[in-house]
Amino acid sequence: MFKLDNNLLIELGLGGLPPQEKNRMLAHIYETLEMRVGMRLAEGMSESQLDEFETLMPLQEDSQEVRQQKEQAALKWLESNFPNYKAVVAEELEKLKVEIRTAAPQILASAPPVPQMTAAQDPAMGIGQSPQIPQPLAVQPQQPQPMPPAPQQAQNPPQYPQ
Secondary structure: OOOOOHHHHHHHHOOOOOHHHHHHHHHHHHHHHHHHHHHHHHOOOOOOOOOHHHHHOOOOOOOOHHHHHHHHHHHHHHHHHHOOHHHHHHHHHHHHHHHHHHHHHHHHHHHHOOOOOOOOOOOOOOOOOOOOOOOOOOOOOOOOOOOOOOOOOOOOOOOOOO
C-alpha cells in the first residue's frame, strides 16, 4: 500500500507547507482519494452489492473496536468481490498526485508562512506526521453522482480545508 506522510508531500512539491497545513492536506488527499475510489467501485456494483458493502462500513457512532472490525470486514469483502480494488486505488492516487503537483505552487503561495523554530524546539516536532487515518484504505462507495469538472491546469488548484 501507500503512505500518506511528509514524504508524499515532498514528492508532490508541498514539503514547504507549515505542519498544520501538511496535516490538513494529507487529510484532504485521503478524503478525496476515498471518495474517488468509492465512486469508481460503486459504478461496478449491483444494488445488492452496494447495500451489502454499506452495512460493512463503520459508522461515526461506532466504538473504535467496532470500527476496526467493520473496516477489516469491508476490506475482506472488497478482496472477495473486487480483487482489483487495489489497482483502482493506485490509479486514482496517481491521478490525484498529478493534479496536486500541478497546483503545488498555488497551494504553497496561499498557505500561511512556516513558523520559525528556536534551537530549543525539536526539529521533528511532528511535521508531516500522518493524520489519524485508517490504514489500509477502506472505501465506502456512494451512489454514483456526476463528477464535477476536473480542475483546469494551474487555474483551479485543489482546495484543502481551512
